[in-house]
Amino acid sequence: MAVAVRIPTILRTYTGGEKSVEGEGSTLEALIAHLDASYPGIGERLLDDGKLRRFVNVYLNDEDVRFLGGLETPVADGDAVTILPAVAGGAR
Amino acid sequence: MISRAVVDAIVGHARADHPDEACGVVAGPAGSDRPERFVPMVNAARSPTFYEFDSADLLRLYREMDDRDEEPVVIYHSHTATEAYPSRTDVSYASEPEAHYLLVSTRDPDHAEVRSFRIVDGEITEEEVRLVGTLD
Numbered sequence: 424m425a426v427a428v429r430i431p432t433i434l435r436t437y438t439g440g441e442k443s444v445e446g447e448g449s450t451l452e453a454l455i456a457h458l459d460a461s462y463p464g465i466g467e468r469l470l471d472d473g474k475l476r477r478f479v480n481v482y483l484n485d486e487d488v489r490f491l492g493g494l495e496t497p498v499a500d501g502d503a504v505t506i507l508p509a510v511a512g513g514a515r
Numbered sequence: 516m517i518s519r520a521v522v523d524a525i526v527g528h529a530r531a532d533h534p535d536e537a538c539g540v541v542a543g544p545a546g547s548d549r550p551e552r553f554v555p556m557v558n559a560a561r562s563p564t565f566y567e568f569d570s571a572d573l574l575r576l577y578r579e580m581d582d583r584d585e586e587p588v589v590i591y592h593s594h595t596a597t598e599a600y601p602s603r604t605d606v607s608y609a610s611e612p613e614a615h616y617l618l619v620s621t622r623d624p625d626h627a628e629v630r631s632f633r634i635v636d637g638e639i640t641e642e643e644v645r646l647v648g649t650l651d
Binding site: 431432433480482485487505507508509510511512513514515 | 574
C-alpha cells in the first residue's frame with residue numbers, strides 16, 4: 424500500500440529536498456511512524472508528546488484530519504496526505 | 516521590490532480589519548521573488564493580537580499556488596497596537612524560509628507603518644521595502 428505525502432518546504436531538509444514522498448500505514452499515526460523511520464526526525468516536527476502539533480496542519484485528501492479522526496484517521500492505499508505548517512503569528 | 520498598488524491593497528486590508536489583525540499573502544511565480552498576486556486571507560483567530568489562516572483556506576491557497584506554479588513571496592499581517600516588527604510569536608511560527616514577512620502597524624490611524632523582514636531559523640533580518648510603480 425502506498426500513500427503520497429506532500430512535504431512542506433520547511434520539512435524538506437528531512438526528506439533530502441523531496442517535496443513528495445511515499446509512506447504506508449493503516450492509520451495516520453502509523454503513517455507518521457513509517458515516515459519517521461524513513462526520514463528520522465520528521466516525526467518530532469509533526470507530533471508533540473504523541474499528539475499532532477497544534478500549528479501543523481495535516482490533511483487527508485481534502486480534509487483537515489482534526490475533523491476526521493486525528494491520529495487515528497484510517498489511511499488507505501492511494502490516499503494523499505498533505506502537511507502544511509500553520510501560517511500564524513501576532514503581536515502577543 | 517513590491518508595487519505601490521499591492522502595498523496599498525495590504526494597508527487597505529489592515530485598516531479594514533482593524534482592530535483585528537489582518538493577514539494574507541502576495542503570491543508570485545516560484546523562484547522569481549516577484550510579489551504579484553495579492554491574496555487577502557481571513558484571520559480565523561479574529562483577534563487583535565493573533566492571526567491564523569483557517570486550515571481549509573490554507574490548503575486551498577497552497578493547492579492554487581501549486582497549480583499556478585507560484586509560491587508565497589510575501590506573507591503579511593498587521594499589528595494593531597504595537598510596532599510593525601516581528602514578535603516572538605511571529606518568529607516561532609514563521610514557516611516559510613523564503614518568504615518576505617511584511618508587517619503593517621495600524622496603531623496610528625493617520626500613518627501606517629510598513630516594514631519587511633526575512634525570518635530564517637529564528638533569526639530576523641530587516642530589509643528595505645522598495646516601492647515601484649510596476650514590477651517590470
